[in-house]
Amino acid sequence: MRELGADQLDDLARGAGILGTGGGGDPYIGKLLAREAILAHGPVTVLDIDEVPHDATVVPVSGMGAPTVLLEKLPAGTEELTALRALEAVLGRRATHIVPIEIGGVNSMIPIAVAAQTGLPLVDGDAMGRAFPEAQMVLPTLIGVSTTPMAIADDKGNTLVIDAVSNRWSERIARAACVEMGCQVSSADTVLRGDQLRDGLVPATLTLAEELGRAVRLARAGHRDPVEAATRLLGGTRLLTGKVVDVERRTTGGFARGRARLEGQDGVLELSFQNEHLLAVRDGEIVATTPDLICVLDTDTGEPVTTETMRYGLRVTVIAAPCDPRWTTPEGLVLAGPRYFGYDCDHVPLPKEASRRE
Amino acid sequence: MRELGADQLDDLARGAGILGTGGGGDPYIGKLLAREAILAHGPVTVLDIDEVPHDATVVPVSGMGAPTVLLEKLPAGTEELTALRALEAVLGRRATHIVPIEIGGVNSMIPIAVAAQTGLPLVDGDAMGRAFPEAQMVLPTLIGVSTTPMAIADDKGNTLVIDAVSNRWSERIARAACVEMGCQVSSADTVLRGDQLRDGLVPATLTLAEELGRAVRLARAGHRDPVEAATRLLGGTRLLTGKVVDVERRTTGGFARGRARLEGQDGVLELSFQNEHLLAVRDGEIVATTPDLICVLDTDTGEPVTTETMRYGLRVTVIAAPCDPRWTTPEGLVLAGPRYFGYDCDHVPLPKEASRRE
Numbered sequence: 011m012r013e014l015g016a017d018q019l020d021d022l023a024r025g026a027g028i029l030g031t032g033g034g035g036d037p038y039i040g041k042l043l044a045r046e047a048i049l050a051h052g053p054v055t056v057l058d059i060d061e062v063p064h065d066a067t068v069v070p071v072s073g074m075g076a077p078t079v080l081l082e083k084l085p086a087g088t089e090e091l092t093a094l095r096a097l098e099a100v101l102g103r104r105a106t107h108i109v110p111i112e113i114g115g116v117n118s119m120i121p122i123a124v125a126a127q128t129g130l131p132l133v134d135g136d137a138m139g140r141a142f143p144e145a146q147m148v149l150p151t152l153i154g155v156s157t158t159p160m161a162i163a164d165d166k167g168n169t170l171v172i173d174a175v176s177n178r179w180s181e182r183i184a185r186a187a188c189v190e191m192g193c194q195v196s197s198a199d200t201v202l203r204g205d206q207l208r209d210g211l212v213p214a215t216l217t218l219a220e221e222l223g224r225a226v227r228l229a230r231a232g233h234r235d236p237v238e239a240a241t242r243l244l245g246g247t248r249l250l251t252g253k254v255v256d257v258e259r260r261t262t263g264g265f266a267r268g269r270a271r272l273e274g275q276d277g278v279l280e281l282s283f284q285n286e287h288l289l290a291v292r293d294g295e296i297v298a299t300t301p302d303l304i305c306v307l308d309t310d311t312g313e314p315v316t317t318e319t320m321r322y323g324l325r326v327t328v329i330a331a332p333c334d335p336r337w338t339t340p341e342g343l344v345l346a347g348p349r350y351f352g353y354d355c356d357h358v359p360l361p362k363e364a365s366r367r368e
Numbered sequence: 369m370r371e372l373g374a375d376q377l378d379d380l381a382r383g384a385g386i387l388g389t390g391g392g393g394d395p396y397i398g399k400l401l402a403r404e405a406i407l408a409h410g411p412v413t414v415l416d417i418d419e420v421p422h423d424a425t426v427v428p429v430s431g432m433g434a435p436t437v438l439l440e441k442l443p444a445g446t447e448e449l450t451a452l453r454a455l456e457a458v459l460g461r462r463a464t465h466i467v468p469i470e471i472g473g474v475n476s477m478i479p480i481a482v483a484a485q486t487g488l489p490l491v492d493g494d495a496m497g498r499a500f501p502e503a504q505m506v507l508p509t510l511i512g513v514s515t516t517p518m519a520i521a522d523d524k525g526n527t528l529v530i531d532a533v534s535n536r537w538s539e540r541i542a543r544a545a546c547v548e549m550g551c552q553v554s555s556a557d558t559v560l561r562g563d564q565l566r567d568g569l570v571p572a573t574l575t576l577a578e579e580l581g582r583a584v585r586l587a588r589a590g591h592r593d594p595v596e597a598a599t600r601l602l603g604g605t606r607l608l609t610g611k612v613v614d615v616e617r618r619t620t621g622g623f624a625r626g627r628a629r630l631e632g633q634d635g636v637l638e639l640s641f642q643n644e645h646l647l648a649v650r651d652g653e654i655v656a657t658t659p660d661l662i663c664v665l666d667t668d669t670g671e672p673v674t675t676e677t678m679r680y681g682l683r684v685t686v687i688a689a690p691c692d693p694r695w696t697t698p699e700g701l702v703l704a705g706p707r708y709f710g711y712d713c714d715h716v717p718l719p720k721e722a723s724r725r726e
Contacts, residue, residue, distance in 0.1 A: 190544035
């Protein structure tokens with residue numbers, strides 16, 4: 011058990027931005043929400059997975075939509091709590107713990123805000139170990155836990171509660187509604203019992219995000235290479251250092267989809283994304299694929315660059331890092347591997363040196 | 369109080385098909401659902417509005433979607449009850465009475481099936497006095513009754529419950545979800561208390577539909593003009609007798625939209641529809657508009673012709689009949705007048721002779 015205060019948010023947001031693999035929504039906006047909630051309600055209690063009682067009702071609360079929309083259409087700040095209360099109403103019981111559904115971007119910050127607002131403890135972990143674009147892409151799907159009931163709330167005060175026959179159907183229905191509601195909504199879904207956390211979460215990812223953000227900051231302050239510090243901590247590998255020369259981006263079907271082209275001394279790298287980076291092709295060869303992490307960092311500062319803020323001329327370094335091993339099982343790859351997203355290729359394992367530091 | 373048995377369904381479905389103004393979904397499919405439910409569970413008790421206790425919980429149950437889809441994708445037959453039960457769960461109380469949301473087409477039949485399945489009495493009336501394409505186009509909107517909570521169920525077993533800030537928003541969210549769920553779902557919404565029925569319903573429209581269907585049948589049997597019988601009963605006026613020469617139809621945004629062109633000895637008539645017929649233009653002059661009823665009948669048989677079954681060569685007669693007077697108030701026209709649907713014209717009152725027989 012530890013306390014999470016406002017002064018830790020900068021590191022955490024930076025690290026979560028990197029783990030968000032280009033997606034998960036702008037962590038800056040999430041940081042403002044979390045900071046305001048902590049300043050108003052006090053610091054948040056963070057628990058390790060092992061500290062959560064087996065009969066706990068652990069509720070992930072998150073934002074859903076296209077990060078491109080989040081940039082221009084700020085949350086009202088009340089949606090998360092509305093979604094949580096709507097979920098509790100159908101559950102017939104209150105949440106006892108809050109947890110991030112993904113450790114990427116704004117969705118690592120929103121649960122902090124909700125934990126502060128409700129006074130509930132926050133669980134150190136998340137259901138992906140990164141960010142993914144679709145709601146069924148969570149470890150709970152792999153262990154048969156339903157993402158529904160799923161409660162969704164928008165900035166206008168509309169709510170809906172979905173009960174679906176599969177986690178894929180809940181995503182489809184929620185996404186369609188989300189687009190109509192303005193492409194940026196809050197969701198409370200994928201309720202976990204305390205004894206499901208070990209199989210349903212990647213542990214200690216809030217801690218990892220904070221360490222990652224701190225490592226980048228300290229490297230920068232010590233005039234060391236911040237990208238190198240992040241790469242080492244993630245057990246990753248450097249794919250390319252260069253310049254963004256082209257970005258093609260469109261917000262369709264409730265996602266920010268597109269491609270980016272980077273040129274460096276070592277060659278040309280093409281990234282494809284759907285909210286998150288999904289495929290990296292260097293000089294025509296596939297060098298990294300989802301579900302591994304493909305992260306874009308500012309070469310000078312080590313700050314994460316999200317897909318919606320990527321633009322011509324940015325000097326960036328792209329790194330790849332191994333995902334949680336449950337994602338590269340056959341079932342994990344069916345759920346979030348390259349073929350699911352329509353890429354005609356198998357998952358390409360990262361080079362041996364790329365394995366996360368333990 | 370009276371009983372509604374399977375042998376009355378033919379007349380009722382025929383009349384409801386006419387009152388559906390081209391929409392409301394194929395009454396034949398609805399008739400099969402209602403017949404099966406009555407044969408399995410016995411006849412349905414039908415109550416006049418005045419016979420319903422003031423504290424009753426009266427629930428409209430209906431199909432939502434594009435009639436073009438209903439033609440090919442039959443209901444599973446379980447959606448209505450699933451939607452009703454989901455609504456009751458959020459209401460925290462059971463429905464005491466069932467009522468049609470619209471008297472048109474399949475949606476006059478589905479409530480009969482649900483009443484038979486649940487053993488609940490059916491209220492003789494509906495919330496439109498015709499069919500309209502969108503969920504907020506109900507008299508309850510005019511008296512400030514919310515269409516939400518709205519419970520929606522599809523053929524696959526997915527359900528959702530919407531709680532919206534306005535009846536327009538509930539339509540928007542429900543329509544988006546409906547399209548994703550296969551464009552044909554069931555809905556339970558717009559709950560009325562017994563003491564709201566007088567202002568929230570058009571009374572005795574089940575009776576009207578049955579009388580209308582019977583009048584057409586008897587005229588046909590007696591070698592009289594069935595279209596004339598229907599026109600007289602509705603206080604309507606004949607717009608054109610002729611042949612369908614062109615139909616342009618597309619299923620977009622969850623609706624069957626399109627136009628039809630008819631040629632007769634008296635001229636050329638163009639109909640525009642969004643599930644229901646909304647505008648009739650004869651030789652360049654607007655002769656009838658929503659919210660008045662624009663009905664297409666087979667000239668020989670008097671059978672209703674729905675927009676999705678209209679095709680080249682059909683010999684039809686188009687009649688216009690006055691809507692419930694609450695629809696031609698300023699508030700009613702804002703909700704369901706021609707301008708709402710994007711037509712740059714005001715409501716055109718029907719000729720004086722067109723006034724419903726009382």
